[in-house]
Amino acid sequence: MIRHVDSDxxxxxxxxxxxxxxxxxxxxxxxxxxxxSDMKSLQEVHEFxxxxxxxxxxxxESCLVLLAKQAPFASDLRLVQSVVKINTDLxxxxxxxxxxxxxxxxYLRFTVRVLPPQWGxxxxxxxxxxxxxxxxxxxxxxxxxxxxxxxxxxVDCHNTDLTGVFKERMKSQSIEIDAGVEALAMVKCLERLAxxxxxxxxxxxxxxxxxxIRHGRRQSV
Amino acid sequence: MIRHVDSDxxxxxxxxxxxxxxxxxxxxxxxxxxxxSDMKSLQEVHEFxxxxxxxxxxxxESCLVLLAKQAPFASDLRLVQSVVKINTDLxxxxxxxxxxxxxxxxYLRFTVRVLPPQWGxxxxxxxxxxxxxxxxxxxxxxxxxxxxxxxxxxVDCHNTDLTGVFKERMKSQSIEIDAGVEALAMVKCLERLAxxxxxxxxxxxxxxxxxxIRHGRRQSV
Numbered sequence: 001m002i003r004h005v006d007s008d009x010x011x012x013x014x015x016x017x018x019x020x021x022x023x024x025x026x027x028x029x030x031x032x033x034x035x036x037s038d039m040k041s042l043q044e045v046h047e048f049x050x051x052x053x054x055x056x057x058x059x060x061e062s063c064l065v066l067l068a069k070q071a072p073f074a075s076d077l078r079l080v081q082s083v084v085k086i087n088t089d090l091x092x093x094x095x096x097x098x099x100x101x102x103x104x105x106x107y108l109r110f111t112v113r114v115l116p117p118q119w120g121x122x123x124x125x126x127x128x129x130x131x132x133x134x135x136x137x138x139x140x141x142x143x144x145x146x147x148x149x150x151x152x153x154x155v156d157c158h159n160t161d162l163t164g165v166f167k168e169r170m171k172s173q174s175i176e177i178d179a180g181v182e183a184l185a186m187v188k189c190l191e192r193l194a195x196x197x198x199x200x201x202x203x204x205x206x207x208x209x210x211x212x213i214r215h216g217r218r219q220s221v
Numbered sequence: 222m223i224r225h226v227d228s229d230x231x232x233x234x235x236x237x238x239x240x241x242x243x244x245x246x247x248x249x250x251x252x253x254x255x256x257x258s259d260m261k262s263l264q265e266v267h268e269f270x271x272x273x274x275x276x277x278x279x280x281x282e283s284c285l286v287l288l289a290k291q292a293p294f295a296s297d298l299r300l301v302q303s304v305v306k307i308n309t310d311l312x313x314x315x316x317x318x319x320x321x322x323x324x325x326x327x328y329l330r331f332t333v334r335v336l337p338p339q340w341g342x343x344x345x346x347x348x349x350x351x352x353x354x355x356x357x358x359x360x361x362x363x364x365x366x367x368x369x370x371x372x373x374x375x376v377d378c379h380n381t382d383l384t385g386v387f388k389e390r391m392k393s394q395s396i397e398i399d400a401g402v403e404a405l406a407m408v409k410c411l412e413r414l415a416x417x418x419x420x421x422x423x424x425x426x427x428x429x430x431x432x433x434i435r436h437g438r439r440q441s442v
Contacts, residue, residue, distance in 0.1 A: 053436040060433070064302055071292035081285055084305050163402075170391070170398045177391045177401075181384075184402060185409075212281070215274040 005070045019055035020134040045101035052094035059087040082203040089196040096189045103182040110179035122158035133200035145201035155194040162187045226291040240276035241355040266322035273315035280308040303424040310417040317410045324403040331400035343379035354421035366422035376415040
């Protein structure tokens with residue numbers, strides 16, 4: 001027998017995943033644009049924002065309706081509460097991707113220097129984390145979530161590395177201060193994207209197991 | 222007659238406000254430390270983090286228990302869903318304050334230059350916004366929330382202004398690149414603190430009126 005609550009929960013998950021798909025597409029467009037230093041394509045990244053914002057409002061409203069109509073409990077209730085939080089993460093990820101695009105537009109006005117190879121490596125890791133945090137949510141897979149959490153350490157290393165590269169370039173005056181400041185903002189946004197992916201992964205673990213591992217609690221679970 | 226749900230909602234609000242109080246204390250300690258360039262006092266800012274993180278988990282758990290036990294509806298349900306979101310904002314605000322303290326510790330190692338007067342002005346605005354977004358939540362006051370939203374424009378101006386000041390100082394080599402990068406990170410964190418205050422203010426409007434004004438929707442309300 002299919003419960004009404006199952007049908008509503010599946011619709012809610014689908015809506016959240018539509019939003020996640022838009023975040024992934026936006027990030028993919030950003031990555032391609034930066035690989036080609038393509039200003040026109042970079043501007044297209046902004047076009048995803050309106051859709052992500054619309055879905056942000058729609059997901060929150062759907063959660064409220066589901067809670068009022070179905071009064072879910074146990075893992076169903078955890079799922080809805082986690083969707084409210086993942087929704088906030090995805091909306092912020094959409095903003096961060098737009099922020100990288102805006103900084104990149106200014107960066108490319110200040111310097112002809114292409115981004116260093118470490119940028120591509122960091123972007124690849126972040127895209128993997130974003131994609132697999134969403135996969136973990138689709139499959140409600142705590143093991144994949146734990147993989148996502150581990151990858152955050154790799155992103156943190158790239159962050160430290162790239163921050164050092166751009167500071168050195170500013171010190172040696174091989175790029176202008178304005179360009180360096182924009183590049184550092186871009187790196188910071190990528191690092192934040194990875195952080196939001198870890199938030200999603202932590203929520204998946206909570207939905208499935210009921211264990212809240214945030215702030216280092218029950219990390220061994 | 223006092224409903225059980227009222228008693229539980231009041232306890233939840235009190236818990237969230239305890240967390241808000243810790244965020245305010247942490248920001249006050251940061252402000253005082255920076256005004257005195259006091260390294261020892263700066264380190265004390267980190268001491269609030271554990272308490273804020275503990276309350277973060279506790280608030281989320283209380284929301285889940287309240288939803289399961291009481292199945293609230295209408296404005297009571299909106300309140301609980303908004304508390305889930307405000308809780309995320311407050312936790313992030315705690316992190317941002319710690320990030321400013323960490324950057325400030327490095328800044329003060331790189332340069333003896335005091336922060337420019339615009340820093341104090343921006344900090345004062347941000348403290349006003351943090352404090353009054355929480356007051357708006359206590360009183361469930363949409364008019365005060367709208368005042369908070371207006372102040373965000375002032376913070377954005379200070380952000381642009383201060384970013385320009387530190388970039389100029391780096392260009393003229395009156396501070397080192399390392400110091401300038403830390404100062405810019407501090408300014409960015411303050412701007413993000415103001416953004417989280419606007420999130421709280423928007424949630425208060427939603428709790429009271431049911432109008433979701435985020436992403437420019439129904440701004441005239």
